Amino acid sequence: MDELKDNRLSVQSNWQAKNVAALEAAFIRPRVYGDTPSFMELPVAWDADDLKGADAIFVGIPWEGDRILNSTTFATMGERPADPDAILTRSGAYDAPEYIRKYSVHYSVLSSGGLWPEVGPGFRLPDHVKVVDYRDVEVKEWDVEETARRAIDKVSDIVRAGAVPLVIGGDHSIPYMVMKAISDNTQGKTGIVFFDTHYDLTPAGGRLNAGNALGRIFASCQVDPKNLVEIGIRGTQSPAEWAQVAEWIGCTVFTITDVEKVGMHEVIARAIEIASQDTERIYVSLDVDVIDPLHFPAQKYPDAFGLTARQVREALRVLSRETNLAGFDICCIGPAYDHKGTSALIANRFYVEVLIGLALRKRSMTNDK
Template sequence: MGKVDELENYYYTTGKVEGDYVTDTEGGGESFPSSLISGIPTFLKSEVLPPETDMMEDAGVKAAMLGFPWEATNTCRPGTSYGPRAVRLASEHYLGYHAEYGTDLHESLNLVDAGDIGIVPGSIPKTFARAEKCVRNIVQAGAFPVVFGGDDSCPIPIVNAVAGETDGDVGYIHVDSHMDTAESVGGMKNNHATTVTRAMDNDNVSPENVALVGMNGPLNPPGGREFAEETGITMRSIWDIDDRGIEDVAEEAIEVASDGTDRVVLHTDLDVIDQGFVPGVTTPEPAGLTPREALKMMRVFAEGGIDAHVIVECSPVHDIANMSARVAVRLAMDVLGVRANPGGSGRL
């Protein structure tokens, strides 16, 4: 018997230093999944594997979580550079099994945690180049990237990476309270308010394959509706969702993004959800979606076919009891659940 076994037996005694020992099961030993509360945090307790194409191919990875701890373009509340870390911590009470889809995400997808993109403080070009390279590697390996930001500029290199790895056209779905259609902010073209505009800079991302969903609140720019009409993008506000329902609007968005395209990138800004449910975001808005509505939307998109998902704006410094981070985890898990078991009902 090794030293660890001896110590375990000591602490399983019935009150005496020497004597009868209770069994592991009776003492709550091996029957309890201690990994729920032990170990170094990774996303859903996944194994860590760098975003290197050869390594991911050899491991048969079908989905990879990647952190993007970046907030250098943020003009609102701070803290999103700690978003990926908060998401990993918030995933700690899950083990990777998705009961509603009846599937183990690790077994079905060989899910891994690819770590964080190496940030170069103050340098958008260097940081975005690194981010694009990491995502290109994951896509080249045939895996599905789930990227957690970071501020709302994080989708820019993600879309660029997917577009650069796709011979045909790419669709883009932007789920957000805000349009993010500025050409620049203070002369900065790569900014958290220019995400949609930069996506359309790619030659194979046509405005006709861009769908904006969930727009809500006073922070949207003047002439936003006119911009949508002039460019040809599809925009549906929170009030359109009220009128038509979640499923109808979501189905329209995935049809727009997937019409004639080879790949689709989904971008979810957590501020599309009402601030009462997700207080820990950069730009909170009241009157947004409920988490259940957001989950319904994610499921429709995943069922329709998406090839990358980037979730942004989790800011743990404002997050009460990890509420926003937990919602981010669940959004990702439901998308992964659909991919792992496309025939699943999504119900218990």
């Protein structure tokens, strides 16, 4: 009798264990840390071994270094916490990776299996691309060079896995970290399409910051300035020297007026042609201050009459579908200045559009074989 009771208890225990596991799988969503969900509630990659087979990999670099106090003065670290009433001294980009992930649940692949009806009947994103979340780079406060080294190492894991890094910053020093990882682990040159209000063309010397990241890229990566295309330049916050540098190095600049005159479709077609000339791939960087703050209020350095969110979406759709995309970042999001998650939703949708573009490109290349 005791043996029978023990058997029943054993069966009951096994049944409970299996059902608890099933319930956990159904209701406990993937987390990268604390209560922060993974991007789109996709699987979490805990180490480099978990990256195998992925087509695209999301990763956060929550670094914010220099912030502009005025046109000539820079502080050395973003203010914590960000002052929601700040005017020129806005900060908080270090909070963006967590903030964007939390709002990414609106696009969770667990909700509909990744169904995107506007792409095509029955189109499910996970059917075409494998995507994981590689968590965040561990930043070292006040030490941008050590943080950059850690970021380069982590993004290098992604590049070596054969995947496209989808990066959430952080300030606009991030493109150097990502491009350095790409350059160190690939052959041939890379072109860059750079969406920004500002030129960001300070020479490479001195401590890495948002202003000299491109200078660092030219100095240490396989990138020719003639393959750099800047889109959306406007306003008075760029030093006059940056415009002179742009002309001197031979990069291509499309101001906001240029976009308004010929349209985003034509600008992107020309950008791809320029960035692709004698290169193997294209890297895309999006500083959100290129967008009109009416559409995207969560900005550190806002300026009126920028690109619309729809124009940026159009550009990202084309870039991800029609080029060999090396990587994509979104930088300079200031969560403290958002309005009820509006910017977070748009930023997440930008990543989704890139993923859809990668999926359609992969499907097209597979069908052509």
